[in-house]
Amino acid sequence: MNVQKINQILSENNFPKYRLSQVLDGIFKQFASSWGEITNLPKELIEILEKEAPISSLEAAQDFEALPKDAAKILFKAKDGNFAETVLMKHADKGESGGGRKTVCISSQAGCAMNCAFCATGQGGFFRNLTAEEMLDQVLHYCRILKKQGERVNNIVFMGMGEPFNNYDNVIAAIKLFNGAEYLNIGMRHISVSTCGIVPGIEKFAKENIQANLAISLHAPTDEIRNRLMPVNVAFPIKKLLAAVDFYIEKTNRKVMFEYLLIDGINDSDDCAQKLIALMQKKLYHVNLIKYHSTSAALRVSSQARQTKFFDILKKAGVSCTFRRSFGEDIQAACGQLSGQRK
């Protein structure tokens, strides 16, 4: 759904200004799935919109639902044939609307160039940046589905396919569409951007003067281990990365999430926990431990006992730390599993 294009159509065809409010209300409040569903629009405008401004830039190629029905995933096909995946997570806790929180995890790129060893997206290579419109259409898809169930999307995370800061301008434009009162109207504090550690992107994000959350895919407590898992660490090693995070905190005074996948024999030892504790000694640092979902024959999942021990060591040392629940492992929708391929 391209807001600019709609504006252009309205002005070129001399429709009165209030028609824009009706279009935006139809899309962002009623969550219409077709222009014809917006009943207060004149027939001639509906016909032009149908021809020139498709209500979605993405076509659903394949739908998946996780077994406990707490997650869903959709594979989208863009007009040029590229694929991107989007995940809906239904949390058990209570959100503002009374029902459990609903988080949509979106992709910012078709594929990814960063080649992280634990990630199915990275192993598939990079195709192209997604537009802000394509990111919005991923969220609108689940807004429409949830509306039919009397629910709504409460949170958006940029944790799907792609490195958001490699597509910086489109990601910022999408955040503004998610947050704008006339658009999706989702609070900035309910929008999170996760980066593998692109230092110039973090520094730029710090100066944006927006309240969206920042998450860092850390996954290792030393450069030696991180270089093995994440090639980005060669250009932006841990010291530089944390300096950029501190700059972000200084500018925003906002908490930063450090994501840490536990991988058997690689980063899950007691020694790694101690080294991570030494790094995480800042007030607004928070660690999110995550179960690794095997996407590579070379890496194995940490045992349950190891995961618990690692968490306990961090907790005992006073590190602000949570264990993030996994969603949709059986439909390859969990962290690191998105590949943008039909199953």
Ligand code: SF4
């Ligand atoms: S973890 Fe993120 S940055 Fe790394 S390859 Fe996967 S999608 Fe790209």
